[in-house]
Amino acid sequence: MEFGDLVTISPLIAAVLTAAAVLIVDLAWPGRDGPAIGTALVGLAITAFVTIQVGVNQTGKYFGNTQRSVISGTVWNDANVNAIIDSGEAGLSGWRVWIDADRDGVLDSGEKSVLTNSLGNWSFSDVVAGTYQIRVVQQAGWARTTPPVGYYTVTIASGEAATNRRFGQRRL
Numbered sequence: 001m002e003f004g005d006l007v008t009i010s011p012l013i014a015a016v017l018t019a020a021a022v023l024i025v026d027l028a029w030p031g032r033d034g035p036a037i038g039t040a041l042v043g044l045a046i047t048a049f050v051t052i053q054v055g056v057n058q059t060g061k062y063f064g065n066t067q068r069s070v071i072s073g074t075v076w077n078d079a080n081v082n083a084i085i086d087s088g089e090a091g092l093s094g095w096r097v098w099i100d101a102d103r104d105g106v107l108d109s110g111e112k113s114v115l116t117n118s119l120g121n122w123s124f125s126d127v128v129a130g131t132y133q134i135r136v137v138q139q140a141g142w143a144r145t146t147p148p149v150g151y152y153t154v155t156i157a158s159g160e161a162a163t164n165r166r167f168g169q170r171r172l
Helices: none
Strands: 006-010 013-016 022-028 036-041 049-053 069-077 096-099 113-115 121-127 130-136 142-146 151-156 161-171
Touching (some): 069 096, 121 130, 130 161
Antiparallel strands (some): 069 121, 096 113, 130 151, 142 161
């Protein structure tokens, strides 16, 4: 099963599933001892439970669709401490960047984090719309040059990309 597939949940209901949709439908009709449950699962996202009965209208059930967003940037050796990536200033590999969900400045268990690649680049490619605080784990022997406050606050809408969040570091 892939995104966009037409999925028959029962002879009575069919649904077209879109990106990261989960649809669980509980069906009941006269003469049945209990509900029949048809489940179609594609990706990870929102789950909704709806009980449908013959002759009863269901209201107040809203199904939405959202796109994941991207937050990305670079950690680099800001050798001349000017907060700009200049020619000859290389990215730093293996640095941990994280989303500080509770905004306490401490990388806690369960907070999303990634390591920079060989060019110093990092990316969170699966975030939903919202406001995030992005930080880097400071390593011994290095000092931050940018951002001045030590983190970026990023507000992002569905499907957007927030790029060029740069963490400058200088060797002590």
